[in-house]
Every structure is written in structure tokens, then in C-alpha cells.
């Protein structure tokens with residue numbers, strides 16, 4: 557999948573069959589009635605096998621389903637969550653070419669015409685877009701109102717005027733599709749507004765706060781996998797007549813890596829538990845993502861070193877994990893954006 561830069565459709569079907577794409581959807585709507593913590597564990601475990609596949613599980617459960625559960629009406633939940641539980645992949649379309657970190661500077665316009673809105677704009681970097689059947693699109697109903705114009709729309713794949721544009725050719729998480737989503741007078745019924753018109757910024761902020769914990773889980777899973785590969789290799793690779801795991805230099809390196817991985821996981825679990833308990837978690841979520849992304853990149857890098865030359869080749873899983881790790885410091889808020897959030901919280 558990494559070489560072909562595509563998700564295996566059979567794997568996607570299995571994810572649906574196993575209920576991994578409907579963890580927090582109520583049983584009555586075809587889901588698993590699970591918890592946020594269970595979504596976090598699923599993302600971590602799948603990321604330990606393939607961080608790219610974990611993106612689908614992450615976006616579906618912790619962004620799209622969460623937004624619909626927390627802000628959707630009963631009718632919207634009935635209409636969309638059923639599909640998401642069964643066979644529909646969700647995508648979350650906030651970013652644009654000129655609005656990444658400054659997300660609410662978005663320019664996609666929504667103009668009301670009777671019972672409908674017409675959406676026009678270009679969304680960039682949209683994960684899952686190639687497979688998605690439902691897009692949560694953030695657009696402004698009033699550009700002069702700044703973030704107070706931002707509105708969240710549920711837009712179905714077959715909506716008139718929605719097109720999938722260029723698919724990015726990426727460094728890592730290559731099986732996860734990342735595409736442009738083009739809206740040209742895209743017709744969306746007013747009943748598809750999620751939350752209130754002009755309150756989409758709340759939907760975005762709240763979902764991304766929780767979503768960051770899931771990205772932390774993805775990176776903690778990745779780091780754990782890199783550590784596991786390094787331990788296994790160190791046990792069997794022999795130099796100077798013994799396994800390299802018997803050299804103190806390698807043992808200490810593995811011990812440091814293991815400690816970092818454990819700390820990253822615990823920060824993620826702590827933030828997830830706080831969220832689940834209904835307690836403040838914004839600072840802890842930002843810390844979990846900031847730390848786990850650093851640990852993932854460092855652990856994957858060190859795992860390559862433990863492997864030596866072969867670690868630098870595509871024969872070894874750690875080469876891919878190293879490439880996959882880089883995105884952790886970029887999406888769902890760059891590391892600087894996490895630092896801004898943490899500083900704001902501790903200095904408040």
C-alpha cells in the first residue's frame with residue numbers, strides 16, 4: 557500500500573466489518589456503542605501495524621462521527637451515522653491553501669438560496685477524500701464576520717458541484733489519501749448544516765481538541781512499533797561474537813526509547829481519560845500530541861540506527877515508520893500550534 561500509495565479496498569471493508577469505523581456510533585444506528593477511549597486504543601493499535609491505515613480510523617471516529625454525535629440533530633444522526641457505520645468513509649474538510657494554522661481565515665463561501673446553500677471554494681489536504689462518501693465541509697456564510705461566519709456542512713460525495721482534485725504524493729502515511737476537494741456552486745440543503753450557521757468554528761475547535769489525542773495515539777502506536785522492531789532486531793543481530801542487545805550502548809539506547817514511548821502513551825491515555833470524564837483536557841491533549849509526535853520521530857530514527865545499514869532500506873519496516881512519523885508534527889495543528897495552546901492554558 558505504501559508503494560502503490562493506495563489503501564487496499566478489501567482492508568477498508570474489513571475495518572467496517574470489524575466495527576473499527578463505527579466505534580462510538582450508537583448500536584441502534586449500526587455502531588459499536590463504544591467509548592472515546594476505545595477509539596484511542598483502536599487508533600494506537602492500528603498505527604502500530606500501519607500508521608496510514610490508522611488515519612482512516614482516526615478521522616472517521618474522532619472527527620467526523622464525533623462532530624455528528626455532538627452537534628448533529630437526531631435526524632442528521634439518523635441519516636449520516638447509519639451510513640458511516642455501514643460502508644461510508646467520512647472526511648473532514650477544513651484546511652485551504654491560504655488557511656492552515658490560521659484555519660478560520662478560510663475562503664470557501666456558502667451562499668444561501670431558499671432552502672439550499674451553494675458552496676464554492678477549494679479545500680486542500682483532505683484525508684480520506686479518495687474513499688469518502690461524506691465530507692464535513694467548513695465554509696463561511698459571512699466573510700466579514702471572521703470566525704463567526706464559519707459554518708459546518710455535511711456534504712455527500714454525489715452532491716452536485718463536488719469534485720475530488722489532485723491527490724498528493726507524500727513522504728509518509730502514503731496509503732492514506734490526501735486530496736484537494738473542489739466545490740463549484742455545490743448545492744447543499746440547509747438541513748445539512750451541522751450545529752448552527754456561524755457556529756462551525758465551535759464544531760471545529762471541539763472536534764480538533766479531541767482529535768489531537770487520537771493523533772497522539774497514532775504516534776504512540778507508531779513509536780511502540782519502531783521500538784518493538786528495534787528490540788527484536790537487537791536480540792538477533794550478532795556482532796563481535798554476540799547479539800548487539802548485549803552491548804551496553806544499545807541496551808541504554810533501547811531503555812531510553814522505551815521510557816519515552818511509555819511517557820507518550822501515558823500522556824495520551826491521561827488526556828483521553830480526562831475527556832471521557834468530562835473534565836478540562838485541552839492542555840493535556842495538546843501536550844500529548846506535541847510529545848508523542850516528537851517521540852515517534854525520535855524513536856523511529858533511533859530504531860533505524862539500531863538496525864544499522866539495513867534500517868536505511870525499504871527491506872525494513874523502520875524506514876517506513878520514520879517517514880510516517882513526520883506528519884505528526886504537522887496535521888491537526890503543527891507543533892507550534894500545540895505550544896501556543898499549552899502556553900495559553902498555563903499562563904491564563
Ligand SMILES: Cc1cc2nc3c(=O)[nH]c(=O)nc-3n(C[C@H](O)[C@H](O)[C@H](O)COP(=O)(O)OP(=O)(O)OC[C@H]3O[C@@H](n4cnc5c(N)ncnc54)[C@H](O)[C@@H]3O)c2cc1C
Nearest residue numbers: 648649650651656657681682683734886887888889890892
Ligand atoms: C497528510 C496531511 C493530511 C491532512 N489532513 C487534513 C484533513 O483531513 N483535513 C484538513 O482540514 N486538513 C488536513 N491537513 C492540513 C493540516 O492540518 C495543515 O497542513 C496544518 O494545519 C498546517 O497548516 P499549513 O500546511 O497551512 O502550514 P502553515 O500554517 O502555513 O504553517 C507553516 C509553518 O508556520 C508555523 N506557524 C504558523 N502559524 C504560526 C504561529 N502563529 N506561531 C508559530 N508558528 C506558526 C507552523 O507551525 C509551521 O511550522 C492535512 C495535512 C497533511 C500534510
